[in-house]
Amino acid sequence: MEIGNIFRHLLLHNEAFVKSADATNFFAYATQQTPYITLLTCADSCVQGDILGKDIFNKTFIIRNAGNQVAVNKGTIEYSISVLNTPVMMVLGHTDCGAVKFATHACLTQSKEIVSLAKSFDNVMKTDYSTVSRDVKTEMLPLTIPIERGIPHLRKIQNEMKELAYLSQINVDYQIEKALKFYGDRVNNGKLTIIGGVYDFVGAYSEQLGRVLVTNINGVINPIDLQDKAKAIVKRIPNYDEANEGYKVVCHLIEEKVTRITV
Numbered sequence: 361m362e363i364g365n366i367f368r369h370l371l372l373h374n375e376a377f378v379k380s381a382d383a384t385n386f387f388a389y390a391t392q393q394t395p396y397i398t399l400l401t402c403a404d405s406c407v408q409g410d411i412l413g414k415d416i417f418n419k420t421f422i423i424r425n426a427g428n429q430v431a432v433n434k435g436t437i438e439y440s441i442s443v444l445n446t447p448v449m450m451v452l453g454h455t456d457c458g459a460v461k462f463a464t465h466a467c468l469t470q471s472k473e474i475v476s477l478a479k480s481f482d483n484v485m486k487t488d489y490s491t492v493s494r495d496v497k498t499e500m501l502p503l504t505i506p507i508e509r510g511i512p513h514l515r516k517i518q519n520e521m522k523e524l525a526y527l528s529q530i531n532v533d534y535q536i537e538k539a540l541k542f543y544g545d546r547v548n549n550g551k552l553t554i555i556g557g558v559y560d561f562v563g564a565y566s567e568q569l570g571r572v573l574v575t576n577i578n579g580v581i582n583p584i585d586l587q588d589k590a591k592a593i594v595k596r597i598p599n600y601d602e603a604n605e606g607y608k609v610v611c612h613l614i615e616e617k618v619t620r621i622t623v
């Protein structure tokens with residue numbers, strides 16, 4: 361799209377938003393915000409906040425960078441968790457992540473030992489990253505730490521789409537490890553729950569495109585423990601009743617969506 365149309369869209373879309381927005385929302389939060397989720401996610405344009413629901417106004421404090429890295433926006437995360445006191449931090453990676461691909465390419469070109477362990481990355485290895493600037497490399501190369509951790513397990517998957525999803529999942533685990541170093545005390549005393557997820561828009565986890573899978577809760581990654589943890593969180597809903605149809609739906613969603621690619 362060329363600049364004239366982009367600028368026109370920008371003006372028109374905002375005006376459409378102004379006409380549809382409820383003014384009372386602005387009055388209520390004009391001088392304060394009370395979000396309940398700190399959402400750390402990738403800057404990729406396929407990832408939009410409304411995958412967690414259409415109404416994200418005053419709900420989600422969104423922090424985005426390439427590869428959903430804690431270290432890149434440490435101060436902004438600190439503000440959201442320690443000043444705004446959001447009870448949930450979500451680290452959300454996604455399938456087919458360009459930053460994960462970059463780090464995978466970097467790992468495979470640097471280590472012959474790793475290349476012999478990863479056989480399916482034909483498409484990633486065809487990409488030419490030689491013109492990537494120093495600033496871009498500096499921000500994305502820390503991702504080679506979790507990616508190196510994940511690559512030795514890939515031989516059991518043998519499918520590039522799923523392997524990349526698995527590496528995004530491992531990166532989310534790594535970022536949660538980092539977050540727990542800073543906010544572990546809040547987690548331990550029940551003030552904060554850190555949820556890890558992968559947004560699947562290629563069908564790596566199921567045929568349901570657009571699903572956000574929950575792959576980590578407070579560092580718990582064993583699939584059975586993860587499901588137990590999710591069910592325990594749901595039971596904290598006031599007046600929880602297992603016989604209620606609404607809760608049955610939630611429990612069914614936990615069975616389907618709280619899951620990991622295992623190797």
Ligand SMILES: [Zn+2]
Pocket residue numbers: 402403404426427454456457458459460
């Ligand atoms: Zn990404």
